[in-house]
Amino acid sequence: MTATVRPPITIGVGSARWVVRRRLAACSLAGALLALVLFLIGLSVGFTTPVDVARILLGGGRVAENIVIFDDMLPRVLVAALAGFGLGLAGCLTQVITRNPLAVPDMLGITTGASAGAVLALTSASTGFGGFFANLGVPLSALIGGLATAALMYVLAWTKGQVVTSTLRLILIGVGMTWMMQAAVGYLMSRADLHDAASAQTWIIGSLANTGWSSVPPVAVAAAIGIIWTAIIARTLAVSGLGPDVARALGVRLGVVTYGTLLTAVVVASLAVSAAGPIAFVGLAAPQIAVRLARSSQPTPVFSGVVGACIVLAADIVCRTVLPDGLPVGVVTAAVGGPFLVFMIVQAARKSSV
Template sequence: MSTTPLDRRPTIAVGPATWPVNRRLLLIGVAASAVAAVAFLVSVAIGFTTPVDVARILLGGGTRAENVVVFDDALPRALIAGLVGFGLGLAGSLTQLITRNPLATPDLLGITAGASIGAVAAITLGAAGDAWLSDLGVPVAALLGGLIAAAAMYALSFRRGSELSMSTLRLILVGVGLTAMLQALVGFLLARAQEWDAARAQRWIVGSVSYGSWQVVPAALVAVVIGTGWSIIVARDLRTLGLGVDTARGLGVRGGPAIAGTLVVAVIVAALSVSAAGPIAFVGLLAPQIALRLARSGTPPPITSGLLGAVLVLLADVLTRTALPDGLPVGVVTAAVGGPFLIYLMITTARKATA
C-alpha cells in the first residue's frame, strides 16, 4: 500500500495496476462484514444453540450430532441467504450505476421476472413431462430466462447513435411492462400446474431460503464470484462512467464495452441468485441506495452494496424465524421495507427532474 504526492489516498499496487483505497468505503465494508458475520452465526444457531457454539462447531470442535444439525441443515440456509443477498445487492448496484438511475434495478427491469419464468417453467413443465426442462435444472433455466428477458429489454430500449445505446427512461418503462407480461405468464403456468408443483413454485416465487440445500449453494457462489471479479476488474471504468458517458469519453474510457459487459454480468449474477432462493424483492433496490448514502458517493459502490444486501437478507431471515410468524418467507419482509422506499425514491427522483 502506498501514497502519491498528488493523491493522499492509500493505494494497492499489483504489478503495474493500482487501486485507490477509499477509507470510508473500507470502514463501511468492514462494519457490514462484521454485521453479516454475526447475523450469519445467529441464523445458524436459531432453535439449536448459541452463536458462540456455532463458531466452535464451524471451526471443527463439534460433536457428531452437532455437525449433522449445523452442516446438513442450518448452514446451507444461512449460506444461501448471505450469498443471494450479496448477489442481488451487487447486481442492483451495477444496473443503477450504468444507467445512473436509482430505479433501474433487476426487479424493475424484468431481469428477475425473466429468471422467474425460467425457473417456474423448469419446476412445473418439467414435472409435467417435459424432460428437457428437468434436465436443465432450475439454475440453468433461470439463467436462460434472465438472459432472454435482458435481450428483449435491450432490443426494445435501443437508441441509435448513443454510447449507452439505450434510453434510460425507455429502459425502465420497457422493464416495467416486460415484468408485468412475464408475471402474467408465471400465473398462467401456475394455474395449469399440478397442485404440489404449483405450491413449490409459489414458495419459490415469493423469495424464500427456508428450503435451501447444498444443491443450490454453487449457483449463488458462482454469482458472487463473477460479480465480485468483474467489479474489481472494471472498477476504475465504472467509477468514471458514474460521472456520465460524455465525461468518461473525455477521460479516455470506452463506455460501450464496459456498459455492455456490466449489463451482461448484472443479468448473470441476478439470474443465478434468483435461481437459488427466488426473486427476493427490493434487495437490488435497497442495498445500493443504502450503500450510496453511507459512502456519500455519487454512485452505488458494488462490493459495499453486495455486503449490505447480504446483511439485509440475513437479518430478514433471522426476523422471520424469531419475531414473525413461523414459515414467513424473507421476500415478504424485504418487500414490506422496499415498497415504501421505492415510493420515496420515485418522489425524490421526480422532484429532482422538475427542479
Template sequence: MTTDVRPGPLGPEPQAPQRTRHRRILRVGSSSWVVRPRMLVTMAAAVAITLLLFLLSVGISDYPMSPVDVARVLLGGGTRIENVVVFDVSLPRALVSLLVGFGFGMAGALTQLIARNPLATPDILGITAGASAAAVAAIAFSTSWGAWLAGLGVPAAALIGGFATAIVMYVLAWPGRSANIGIDPFRLVIIGVGVTWMLQALTSYMLTRAQIADAARAQTWLVGSVSQATWSDVWPATIAVGVGVVAVIWLSRAIGILGLGSEVARGLGINAGRVTTILLIVAVLVAALCVSAAGPIAFVALLAPQIALRLTGSSLPTPLASGVIGAILVLGGDLLCRTVLPGGLPVGIVTAAIGGPCLIYLMIAMSRKATV
C-alpha cells in the same frame, strides 16, 4: 510509501457545495490508490455485522447453539451431533442467505450504475421476472411441455430466462449507430417495466394452468424463500458471487468513470457501450443464478445500493458495499422470520414489507429533485 490528503468530490448532496469530504491517496512506488476512511469504517462495521448474523443464522435450529459454539464447530471442534446439525441442516440455509443477498445487492448496484437511476434494478428491468418465468415453467410443468427446462435444472432454466429477457430488453433499448455512448437510461427503464409486467402476466397464467401441488411449490418459491435451501442451492449462488466480484474488480476503473457520464467516459478513452454491455451481462448472470437459488427476493437489489450509498457517503452505488448490505438484509430478514414472526414465513415477505415504503420514498425524492 507516502500519504497525502486532498479534498474529494462532492458527496451525494450536490445542493450543498460547501460540504466536502476528504480522501487519502496512498502511493506505493508508481501505483496509487484512493483510500476513503468513511467507506473503510462503514465496510468494516458491515462485514462484522454480516459475520454475526451469519453465525446467529447457523445457530438457530432444533439444537440451538451460540455464535461462539457455531464458530467452534465450523473450525473443526464440534461433536458428532453438532456437526450434523450445522453442516447438514443449518449451514446451507445461512450460506444461501449470505450469498443471495450479496448477489442481489451487487446486481442492483450494477444496473443502477448502467441506467443512472436508483429505480433501475433487476426487479424493475425484467431480469428477475424472466428468470422467474423460466424457473416456474421448469417447476410447474416438469412432466409436460416444460420437461426440457426441468431436465436442465432450475438454475439453468433461470439463467436462460434471465438472459433471454436481457437480450430482448437490450435490443429494444439499443442506441443504434451511437453505440459508443451507451444505452439510453430512460429508455432502458421504460422498456424494462413493460417487459416485467408482461412476464409477470405470463407467470400468473402458467400458475393457473399448473397442477395444484406444483403451483403451490412454485408460488412459495416466487415469494423468495431460503427455508428449503440445500447444498445444491449453494453452488449457483457461489458461482454468481464469484463471477460478479471478479468482474467488478476487473472493471473498477471503468465503472468509476462510467458513473461520470457517457460523454466524459468517451473523452477518457472508455467505450461506454462495451462496458455497459459487459456490466449488464454480469448483472443478468448474478441475478438469474441468485433467483434460481432462492427465488426473486423482493427489493433487496433496490434497497442495498441506496443504503450503501448513504452509509459510505459515495456519490455512486458501490457494487461490493451494496453486496454486503444486501447480505445483511437477507440474513436479518431470515432471522426475523425464524425468531419473531410466525413460523414458515418466507424472507421475501419481510424484504417486500421494508422495500415498499422505501420505494415510495425514493420516488418522492426523485420527483422533488426533478422539480428543483
C-alpha cells in the same frame, strides 16, 4: 480553521492500481463484520448460541450438533448471504451504468424473467412442456430466462447510434417485460399440478426454506463473477457513472464497459434468483443504503453486495424468530422495500422541484 482531508489509499498489484477511500473501506469492514454476526445468529436461531455455533464451525461440535449445523442450517444461511450479496451487487451495477436508482433487475424485468425460466423448470413435467427445462435444472433455466428477457428488453429500448439507451425508455420497457413474464409465470402455475404449483409459489415469493447444499454453487459462482468483473473494471465503471460524454472524453471504451456490466448484472441476478427466488427490493435498497453510508457520489458494487447480504440475513432471522413460522423471506424484504421505494421517489421529486 479548516479540516484536513486525508488522501485515499492506493493499492497496486503489478501495473494495476486501485484507489481505496478510507470511509468506504471502514464501512465495508463494518458491514462485513455485521454480516458475520448475522451469519452466526442465523445459524444459531432455534438451536443454540452464536458462541456455540462458532465452536461447532471450528471443529468442536458433537455429532448431533454437526448434523444440525452443517447439514441443515449452514446451506440456508450461506444461500441467504450469497444471494443477498449477488442481488445487491447486480442492482448497483445497473444503477451505475444507467445512472438511475430505479434501474435495477427487479424493475427491468430481469429477476422476473429468471423466475419464469426457473418456474418452467419446476413445473415442466406437469405443464406439457416436456422434461427439457427440468433436465437443465433451475439454475440454467433461470439464467436462460434472465438473459432472454434482458436481450429482448435492450433490443426494444435500443436507439441507433447510442451505447446507453434512454434510461426512461429502458425502465418503462423493463416494467412491461416484468408484467409479461409475470403473466407467463401465472400461466405455468395454472397448468401445473398442485404439488409443483405449491412448490413454485413458495419459491416465487423468495424463500430459503427448502435450500440445501445443491443451492449453494449457483450463488457462489454469481458472487465470484460479480467480484471478478468489478475488480477488472472498477476505475472505468466509476468514470462511466459520470455519463457517456465524460467517459468518452477520458478514453473509456464505453461499449465494452456498458455491455459487459449489464451482462454481468444479468448473470449474477439470475443465478441468485435461481437459488432463493426473486427476493424483492434487495437490488434496489442495498446500493442506495450503501451510497448513503459511504457518502460516495455513486454506489460501489462490493459494498452494495455486503449491504444486500446483511439485508437478507436479517430478514431471514426475523422470519424465523418474530414472524409466523414458514413465512418466506421475500415477504419481509417487500414489506420494507415498498416504503423505501416510495421514500426514494418522494426524495427525487423534492430535489427536482428545488
